[in-house]
Amino acid sequence: MFIENFISGEVNKALNSIFNIELNETKVSVEYTKKDFEGDFTVNVFPFLKITGGKPAEIADKIGQFLLKLNPVFSKYNVVNGFLNISLSNNFWIETVFNENEKELKPNTQNIVIEFSSPNTNKPLHLGHIRNNLLGDSLSRILLANGNKVTRVNLVNDRGIHICKSMLAAKKWGKNFTPQNQGIKGDKLVGNFYVQFDKEYKKQQEELINEGKTKEEAEKNANLILEAAEMLRKWESNDKDIIELWKKMNDWVYQGFEKTYKTLGINFDKIYYESNTYKLGKDIILKGLENKILTKRADGSVIADLTGENLDEKVLLRADGTSVYMTQDIGTAESRYNEFRPDKMIYVVGNEQNYHFNVLKIVLKKLGYNWAENINHFSYGMVELPDGKMKSREGTVVDADDLIEEMISTAKKMSDELGKLDGFSKDEKNEIYRIIGLGALKYYILKVDPKKNMVFNPAESIDFNGNTGPFIQYTYARINSLLSKSEQTVNNTEIANNEMNEGEKELTKLLSRFQTVIADAGNKLSPAIIANYAYDLAKTYNQFYHENQVLKAEENERNFRLLLSKKTGEIIKESMFLLGIEVPSRM
RNA sequence: GGUUCCGUAGCUCAGCUGGAUAGAGCAACGGCCUUCUAAGCCGUAGGUCCCAGGUUCGAGUCCUGGCGGAAUCACCA
Secondary structure: OOHHHHHHHHHHHHHHHHHOOOOOHHHOOEEEOOOOOOOOEEEEOHHHHHHHOOOHHHHHHHHHHHHHHHOOOEEEEEEEOOEEEEEEOHHHHHHHHHOHHHOOOOOOOOEEEEEOOOOEOOOOOEHHHHHHHHHHHHHHHHHHHOOOEEEEEEEEEOOOHHHHHHHHHHHHHOOOOOHHHHOOOHHHHHHHHHHHHHHHHHHHHHHHHHOOOOHHHHHHHOHHHHHHHHHHHHHHOOOHHHHHHHHHHHHHHHHHHHHHHHHHOOOOOEEEEHHHHHHHHHHHHHHHHHOOOOEEOOOOOEEEEOHHHOOOEEEEEOOOOOEOHHHHHHHHHHHHHHHHOOOEEEEEEEHHHHHHHHHHHHHHHHOOOHHHHHEEEEEEOOEEEOOEEOEOOOOEOOEHHHHHHHHHHHHHHHHHHHOOOOOOOHHHHHHHHHHHHHHHHHHHHHOOOOOOOEEOOOOOOOOOOOOOHHHHHHHHHHHHHHHHHHOOOOOHHHOOOOOOOHHHHHHHHHHHOHHHHHHHHHHHOOHHHHHHHHHHHHHHHHHHHHHOOOOOOOHHHHHHHHHHHHHHHHHHHHHHHHOOOOOOOOO
């Protein structure tokens, strides 16, 4: 049971009984009382005045009096400027936090398929992909915690003209290169080829422009792009040599990706490959053509006419018959629907593809798939550098592996300077460095509202103090150390303490919000809500810890404070788990 | 140019369905380790919530119009 709903309901009873009116529960605004005022929850009575008439203070007072009589959990109230501040009894708070049976049964469980990561096999993962992976992973955890069935899928973009670009460059300029003989990860090697292609392609374009061609003509007629297009045609017609090269290079990339996924702690229930789904998409489109839903242009390309939807014509098959991105996404969507019959299909894909998903849904609907409605594009913001967007082709990217490594070595440097891990074995130390470094990175990214673009400045390394992952992890480690020193098993039945000081109460109230926060994060699909809560909790605990002796306190207080500490540790750990962040037992 | 998103402290970000005096962290300055982990705690300073109207008891939040930025409008993905 969420406390706000309960209070909202009780206030409704009051309104009903005193003024003989009934408001929709959602219309009673219940908020946490601001710190400067006394009370736990605040009800604003202004919205009632239209119906009740009278002065705000009097109305609020009447409701307050009624509540006190109605239910003993209400201990007192005060009225300021038409705001009714209600206090709940300490027992109520303690019950809410420590009574495990209170855990809500989640009735509306949905079958959700969530797609994330979706890398292209022509370049290594960068910071933008990290945001995608972390969001996808965390959302999966949050949705699961909200009682849904969650299937995590990855769609690997392993075919297409961009892949051919890397392949062509490899063929031309790197015939004998392998990750082994170049001493780099496979995905890096392939990414280098992609950058090289772009460089040479640009050169050719410039030459053509100097010869008097327009920019557009140059882009279309440069030899390299024609060769890449030819390669794609060969690939789609199963040319043996091309397929062999493709397989070899993709394998390099997968090995590279696997390593990155492993360090990040990301995994999937199912991996789709575009190379398997694009044909299905093609079939669907040809059928749509037969049924006259789609049309063929004179040049042979197949399009969906979306001018009626205020959009353009969208090409679904090229003039030479090869597939585009949309083609395979249609195929993937259908096979995914048939396999899982999900209530909701979430696509974790950057907001640069808003248009794509808009079109995808419309085209699927046109083709007669009603479940297109279930497609939910989780559109997250870009990660930008101080001077703008990252561009793989131009090499201005923050490489995922490099960044992770840097974070971990920073963690090591800090830990060693502080000397916190003296006495630990080398392996234990490395494990803790890893947890802290990754925690800093993950938290840094997840604490930001996913919808918003965010800026990452490589010159300023990610912080380890303040509103950061390590700060929260540190709080956990602190609690852990405290509990292990207490040499006492604490249990809930011993809470006989009705007195709470300010710090204890604030902490208790915050702890009670955890379930609400999970639900909120699930509804809004926002890990940031969990992250900010975890920070709030850690901050509040540190204040409590600073102001209150625990181990040396008198027995009742000691017991209660240990319980609070234990609970805080558990909830910090769970919150961090929902973000995909581990917590160290010591740091 | 059309469409969509964004604009809060020097920087990075919170601010719940409209509610009380707009909050954190970093950076700056000043305190606190003989006491349970100082990756911590406390304090000082820092704001035209881009601008102008409107809606109302009340607007950082909703509406309209500007200004500034981003994305997209590909037979790239």
